[in-house]
Amino acid sequence: MHLARLTLIDARTFRRLEVExxxxxxxxxxxxAQGKSNLLEAIAxxxxxxxxxxxxxxxxxxxxxxxxxxxxxxRLEADVVTASGRExxxxxxVGQVVAVGVPPQRAARRFRVNGVARRxxxxxxxxxxxxxxxxxxxxxxxxPAHRRRYLDITLSQLDPAYVRALQRYSRVLEQRNSLxxxxxxxxxxxxxxxxxxxxxxxxxxxxxxxxAEAVRVLGRDAAVTYAExxxxxxxxxxxxxxxxxxxxxxxxLREHDLAERLLEALVAGRTEDVRRGLSQIGPHRDDVxxxxxxxxxGVSASRGQQRSxxxxxxxxxxxxxxxxxxxxxxxxxxxxxxxxxxxxxARVLSVAYGVDQVLITTPDAAxxxxxELPGAIRWRLEGGxxxxxx
Amino acid sequence: MNDFRDPSGSGASPIARLxxxxxxxxxxGPKSAQRLAYHVLRAPExxxxxxxxxxxxxxRSVVLCAxxxxxxxETPCRICSDTGRERTIICVVEEPLDVVAIERTGGxxxxxxxxxxxxxxxxxxxxxxxxxxxxxxxxxxxxxxIAEVIVAxxxxxxxxxxSMYLGRLLRPLGIRVTRLARGLPAGADLEYADDVTLGRALxxxxxx
Ligand SMILES: [Zn+2]
Numbered sequence: 001m002h003l004a005r006l007t008l009i010d011a012r013t014f015r016r017l018e019v020e021x022x023x024x025x026x027x028x029x030x031x032x033a034q035g036k037s038n039l040l041e042a043i044a045x046x047x048x049x050x051x052x053x054x055x056x057x058x059x060x061x062x063x064x065x066x067x068x069x070x071x072x073x074x075r076l077e078a079d080v081v082t083a084s085g086r087e088x089x090x091x092x093x094v095g096q097v098v099a100v101g102v103p104p105q106r107a108a109r110r111f112r113v114n115g116v117a118r119r120x121x122x123x124x125x126x127x128x129x130x131x132x133x134x135x136x137x138x139x140x141x142x143x144p145a146h147r148r149r150y151l152d153i154t155l156s157q158l159d160p161a162y163v164r165a166l167q168r169y170s171r172v173l174e175q176r177n178s179l180x181x182x183x184x185x186x187x188x189x190x191x192x193x194x195x196x197x198x199x200x201x202x203x204x205x206x207x208x209x210x211x212a213e214a215v216r217v218l219g220r221d222a223a224v225t226y227a228e229x230x231x232x233x234x235x236x237x238x239x240x241x242x243x244x245x246x247x248x249x250x251x252x253l254r255e256h257d258l259a260e261r262l263l264e265a266l267v268a269g270r271t272e273d274v275r276r277g278l279s280q281i282g283p284h285r286d287d288v289x290x291x292x293x294x295x296x297x298g299v300s301a302s303r304g305q306q307r308s309x310x311x312x313x314x315x316x317x318x319x320x321x322x323x324x325x326x327x328x329x330x331x332x333x334x335x336x337x338x339x340x341x342x343x344x345x346a347r348v349l350s351v352a353y354g355v356d357q358v359l360i361t362t363p364d365a366a367x368x369x370x371x372e373l374p375g376a377i378r379w380r381l382e383g384g385x386x387x388x389x390x
Numbered sequence: 391m392n393d394f395r396d397p398s399g400s401g402a403s404p405i406a407r408l409x410x411x412x413x414x415x416x417x418x419g420p421k422s423a424q425r426l427a428y429h430v431l432r433a434p435e436x437x438x439x440x441x442x443x444x445x446x447x448x449x450r451s452v453v454l455c456a457x458x459x460x461x462x463x464e465t466p467c468r469i470c471s472d473t474g475r476e477r478t479i480i481c482v483v484e485e486p487l488d489v490v491a492i493e494r495t496g497g498x499x500x501x502x503x504x505x506x507x508x509x510x511x512x513x514x515x516x517x518x519x520x521x522x523x524x525x526x527x528x529x530x531x532x533x534x535x536i537a538e539v540i541v542a543x544x545x546x547x548x549x550x551x552x553s554m555y556l557g558r559l560l561r562p563l564g565i566r567v568t569r570l571a572r573g574l575p576a577g578a579d580l581e582y583a584d585d586v587t588l589g590r591a592l593x594x595x596x597x598x
Contacts, residue, residue: 071420097420098413102406171547178511188516191558192509195551 001128001327002357003043004086005079010065010072011093012038013384023356025373029365029389030381036361039381040131040332043359046078046089047129047330048153049109049120057107060093071097072104080127082327088114089126121163128157128329130318132336132348136310141298144287151211151288154218154317158324165206169283172199176279184277193270200282201263207283208243208262212253214320215241215288221316222309229308229344235293237309244285311344315351328355335361337368349373365389405431457528459504459521461486469502476500477533481540481592482525482556484508484549488542488580495589500540501533508548509555517555525556529563538566540595544580545570557598568595 002023008014013035030036037053044052051060058066065072072095080087090112095104111123138146155162176196182188219239226237243250245265252261265281273280290297292305301309321329331352337345337360349372352358360376362368370376378389405427413423430438454460455467462468469475469489479500483489489502505520529536541556543549557567571594580588 098410168547174512175510175547175551178514179516182511182516188511188518192511192516192555194558195554196511199547 001080001082001330003078003127003330004081005077006043007075007077008039008042009075010062010069011042011074011076012060012062014038014042015062015064015384017384017386019386021357022377025352025358025376026360026379027368027373027376027389028359028361028379028381028386030361030363032363034381035384036363036381037133037334039386040133040334040359040361042076043078043127043330043332044129044131046076046091047124047127047157049091049111049124050153052131052133052153057093057109058095058104061095061107066095066103071095078127087126088112089123090115091123121160121167124163125157125160128321128325128327129332130314130321130329131332131334132311132314133334134336134339136314136336137306139313140290140301140306140309144285147288148283148286151214151286154320155210155214157329158321159210161206162210165203165210169200169203169207172196172203173279173282173284176200177277180273180279181277183274190270190274197263197266197270200279201259201266204282205259205262208245208249208253208286209258211283211286212241212243215239217323218313218316218320221319222312225312225315225347226308229312229347230305231343235305237297237312238289238291238294239313240289240291242287242289243283244287245281245283249281307339308344311340311348315348318351318355322355331355331358333358333360335363337362338364345372457532458502459506459524460489460502461504474499478535478537479540480525480529480533480536480538481542483542483580484544484552491580491583491588492542492592495585495592497589497592503528505543505552508543508552510548510551520552522556522559526559529560529565536565538568540568540570540592541598542570542580542592553598567598569598570595 003021006017006019006021008017010016017039028036028039041052045060051057061072061074065074074093075090076092077088077090080089092110092112093107094110096106096108097104109120111118111120113123113126139150152166156166176193179188179192179196183190183193219241222239223237243253245262249258249261249265252258255261262282266279269281290309292301292309295301297306297309318329318331333348333352337348340348345368349368352360360368360373361381365378380387380389408430409420409423409427412418412426413420415423418426430441452461452463453465455462455470456465457470458467460467460469476499480503481492481498481500482503482505483492484505484507486504489504492498492502503521503525505522505525507515507520509515509517509520539556539560541553543552553569560567570588570591583591
């Protein structure tokens with residue numbers, strides 16, 4: 001698939017950007033603070049509906065628009081071309097004005113597909129991207145929430161049922177936790193948990209099964225790539241899914257009765273959950289372990305090993321996305337080539353030349369060089385404008 | 391846009407307060423709230439006083455029907471005292487407006503019961519905060535011939551939680567408990583469903 005047209009209005013540094021894109025390799029050259037990361041972030045948001053960086057939705061709206069417009073809003077639009085046709089996707093972030101003259105404190109997201117208002121779950125996956133960025137290292141050495149987020153963003157683009165399960169799970173979890181707090185304060189009766197436990201088990205099982213399968217395939221593939229990237233060393237990469245459920249449930253991840261087993265565990269854990277006023281088990285506390293040579297990569301691996309592991313995982317993700325959909329995702333390389341040695345850079349570029357479209361950002365027009373990127377289309381990003389480069 | 395900003399800078403000018411009050415009403419977005427506020431500002435004083443009086447009057451004179459808990463000027467309400475209605479079936483709804491929506495279909499001739507909400511722990515609403523005790527008391531003491539309760543809560547998470555709770559409470563009393571058929575799009579509000587869809591959902595209701 002490829003992006004044929006991109007429009008950004010009042011999105012971060014872009015007041016108005018409209019560009020037609022062809023398939024192929026695109027190099028976007030821009031000095032720091034010209035919006036290179038913002039550009040790739042906006043494209044990723046059209047794929048996932050989420051901001052892949054920190055901050056609130058409100059931060060996505062251009063600051064000038066927040067200051068000047070009665071109802072400030074950012075709009076991201078793209079035409080996505082696949083083998084089955086052309087689709088138009090649109091994400092708007094609208095500041096919620098509560099009173100005249102008072103700047104908005106919150107923002108709401110709105111979605112359209114081919115001009116028709118849709119839910120987030122209907123838009124996700126129409127455009128699929130894999131974003132390579134310097135902070136990918138946090139997947140290896142950051143807190144578990146980073147790894148759950150990685151899995152959610154990866155799987156959401158591939159599986160609408162996963163998106164729906166994730167949305168339902170988070171709503172049920174919020175309700176269940178509120179009820180646990182009420183029960184902790186001796187308001188209500190424990191059997192009021194029955195409905196929420198049933199729902200949590202249903203959607204939780206979908207999430208657990210999907211994550212187990214994804215980590216199995218991604219981990220296997222990443223281990224092979226890691227061994228090739230780190231040809232000089234003998235320590236292997238292992239990627240292990242750690243579902244936060246009791247062992248008897250974890251043993252059923254690929255079975256049809258997973259939801260029932262999870263429900264039993266939830267019911268058995270009620271007393272403890274009420275005591276703490278919080279749901280103790282379930283995919284909201286999952287983790288993925290990365291081991292190099294049998295030791296936790298986040299703690300004991302070298303920076304170079306961690307970088308190779310993160311890179312191997314992203315490359316595995318490209319293959320996984322293509323294998324599951326029959327269509328390669330759009331690759332976004334956010335200024336990562338300069339920090340790679342020639343062998344790793346060559347590996348990434350060989351994958352990049354195997355997909356329909358790649359967008360590469362760099363601060364330096366000389367790197368990557370023309371020789372390294374034959375046939376690449378060059379752009380210059382300056383002051384929020386994208387112009388054909390020389 | 392800055393015309394109505396409070397010159398004192400405290401932010402809470404009378405017009406901002408009115409916009410805020412309108413915005414808190416269901417279904418009123420920020421734009422509509424501003425439009426309504428400017429309308430009131432421009433309107434003759436008489437019109438503003440009419441609006442204020444109507445708001446206060448409704449709080450003074452409207453009560454809840456002792457049986458069905460719907461809003462009414464007199465209790466029992468018109469529907470509860472209508473001898474022409476089937477007295478073996480109750481349709482349980484979230485809000486008074488849902489009664490209006492179902493009446494409009496013309497396909498239901500039984501009684502109603504208004505819960506005034508749904509179970510939603512995150513909003514601090516448990517079964518004891520709804521008119522569920524009133525429903526049980528009414529079936530026990532007044533409407534003793536009830537054979538079926540249709541739970542017509544909205545087809546979302548909280549509506550389903552409420553439906554399951556009522557099912558467990560009422561089935562042991564020998565009452566058939568049903569739910570609207572899946573004609574309503576999930577997440578849709580009953581209030582906004584068209585008459586035909588809602589009528590079909592009623593007709594093809596299923597056991598909970
Ligand atoms: Zn009544």
